[in-house]
Amino acid sequence: MEIQLLCVGKTDRSFWSDAVTEYEKRLQHYVKFSLVFLPDVKAHKKTNSSKIKKSETERILQKIKKDDLVILLDENGITHTSASFAKAITSYMNSGKRRIVFIIGGAYGFSDLMYQKFPLRMALSKMTFSHQMARLFFCEQLYRAFTIINNHPYHNP
Amino acid sequence: MEIQLLCVGKTDRSFWSDAVTEYEKRLQHYVKFSLVFLPDVKAHKKTNSSKIKKSETERILQKIKKDDLVILLDENGITHTSASFAKAITSYMNSGKRRIVFIIGGAYGFSDLMYQKFPLRMALSKMTFSHQMARLFFCEQLYRAFTIINNHPYHNP
Numbered sequence: 012m013e014i015q016l017l018c019v020g021k022t023d024r025s026f027w028s029d030a031v032t033e034y035e036k037r038l039q040h041y042v043k044f045s046l047v048f049l050p051d052v053k054a055h056k057k058t059n060s061s062k063i064k065k066s067e068t069e070r071i072l073q074k075i076k077k078d079d080l081v082i083l084l085d086e087n088g089i090t091h092t093s094a095s096f097a098k099a100i101t102s103y104m105n106s107g108k109r110r111i112v113f114i115i116g117g118a119y120g121f122s123d124l125m126y127q128k129f130p131l132r133m134a135l136s137k138m139t140f141s142h143q144m145a146r147l148f149f150c151e152q153l154y155r156a157f158t159i160i161n162n163h164p165y166h167n168p
Numbered sequence: 169m170e171i172q173l174l175c176v177g178k179t180d181r182s183f184w185s186d187a188v189t190e191y192e193k194r195l196q197h198y199v200k201f202s203l204v205f206l207p208d209v210k211a212h213k214k215t216n217s218s219k220i221k222k223s224e225t226e227r228i229l230q231k232i233k234k235d236d237l238v239i240l241l242d243e244n245g246i247t248h249t250s251a252s253f254a255k256a257i258t259s260y261m262n263s264g265k266r267r268i269v270f271i272i273g274g275a276y277g278f279s280d281l282m283y284q285k286f287p288l289r290m291a292l293s294k295m296t297f298s299h300q301m302a303r304l305f306f307c308e309q310l311y312r313a314f315t316i317i318n319n320h321p322y323h324n325p
Contacts, residue, residue, distance in 0.1 A: 025186075027187065029183035090293075
């Protein structure tokens with residue numbers, strides 16, 4: 012079983028990548044986890060958002076394998092508590108799929124095609140936050156989920 | 169008008185404090201904002217959690233002025249969207265109070281006395297997360313709220 016977080020756009024400030032790297036490291040105790048960054052589509056003033064989303068969709072789809080279990084991180088998705096997210100992870104792991112891919116979209120969100128192809132969606136919060144924050148928040152929650160699954164104490168680091 | 173975030177416990181890793189400092193700086197464009205860290209009560213194996221919460225409550229109460237508007241960040245509090253949080257901030261600012269104090273408790277949460285004294289509570293997410301993450305998440309949301317209130321674009325930094 013492998014878990015991947017696929018993100019559109021680079022991490023711009025070192026404190027974000029340092030924090031994410033910390034959880035990426037910790038997660039390796041529990042699962043083969045990787046973070047993949049896709050370059051975002053550079054927006055010119057004339058580029059409309061649907062064109063950008065279309066290009067980003069193409070880049071994302073190239074990274075998805077046919078038998079991946081894909082979950083979009085989307086503010087209209089279902090909300091979990093940390094405990095119910097841990098349960099969801101357990102059921103995904105028992106689904107027989109070899110890889111789970113969580114995706115955080117670009118600045119304009121996902122295209123309609125992405126929503127059609129991948130119906131599973133989850134929200135980290137009802138609040139909107141930056142993509143950098145979403146990555147970090149997700150990695151911390153995934154780590155927390157594995158500490159819950161494995162019954163390990165996790166003392167608010 | 170002044171806003172303060174009162175936290176129990178120090179920030180342990182530089183990436184957390186660097187990230188929080190970034191938003192603290194950005195917030196100064198909009199409001200007099202300060203972060204105050206209270207030392208947490210060191211727990212020995214024999215110290216029970218209610219004793220720790222009692223000592224932390226005493227430390228917190230020393231920092232609260234009589235006419236502060238106090239809001240506890242608590243996972244059982246009301247959840248906001250970023251837009252409704254911006255509305256709440258606006259109404260707090262119109263309340264005539266000179267200072268709004270948001271409080272993130274220690275590792276064991278708040279004492280009953282804190283809940284009795286301060287009935288306003290908000291949750292950042294249904295998910296539980298570390299205190300470091302809560303601080304960063306809160307600062308980003310407060311910054312986002314002020315960009316919404318002032319109708320400034322905030323391009324997913």
